[in-house]
Amino acid sequence: MSEQVRALAKNMRISPQKARLMADAIRGLEVGRALAVLALSPQKSARLYEKVLKSAIANAEQNHGLDVDQLVVSSVQANAGMTLKRYRPKGMGRMRKRYHRHSHLTVSVSERG
Numbered sequence: 001m002s003e004q005v006r007a008l009a010k011n012m013r014i015s016p017q018k019a020r021l022m023a024d025a026i027r028g029l030e031v032g033r034a035l036a037v038l039a040l041s042p043q044k045s046a047r048l049y050e051k052v053l054k055s056a057i058a059n060a061e062q063n064h065g066l067d068v069d070q071l072v073v074s075s076v077q078a079n080a081g082m083t084l085k086r087y088r089p090k091g092m093g094r095m096r097k098r099y100h101r102h103s104h105l106t107v108s109v110s111e112r113g
Contacts, residue, residue, distance in 0.1 A: 002112075003064060003066070003110060004074055004109070004110045005056055005059050005063070005109055005110070006056060006107065006109075007059055007106070007107050008052070008105070009048065009052045009104070009105045011102045012048050012102060012104070012105055013102055015101040016078045016081075016101065019045045019078035020078045022038070022043055022045040022046050022049055023049070023077065023105075024076075025037055026038065026049065027073060027075065028072065028073060028074075030072050030112075031053065031071045031073060034053060034073050038050040045078075049076070049105060049107065053107050056107045056108065057071060060109050066111050067111065071109045071112070074108045074109060074110040076106070077104075077105070078103045078105055078106075079103065079106070080101065080102075080104070081103050082102050083102065084099070084100035085099060
């Protein structure tokens with residue numbers, strides 16, 4: 001199996017559940033096609049994954065000398081990052097917790113073959 005090159009973005013301000021929807025859409029695609037899917041998608045996670053995918057492509061080309069035309073997205077992950085806990089006032093003098101979830105986005109690319 002060919003070498004996997006990855007890029008990681010930590011503590012991105014999107015919940016892992018929402019980020020995984022876009023991860024499933026680009027997993028296994030060629031990098032050119034994956035970039036096209038991300039560019040045409042209206043989701044916030046698409047913008048974040050686009051940056052991470054471009055970074056992984058640059059890492060593969062510059063650091064490992066891989067051919068960009070032969071790269072495929074081998075794995076995409078959205079793991080839970082930190083969670084900010086905040087409070088909002090509710091009725092009858094009570095408070096409710098609100099969770100601001102973050103994600104660690106990982107994209108791995110490898111050469112086809």
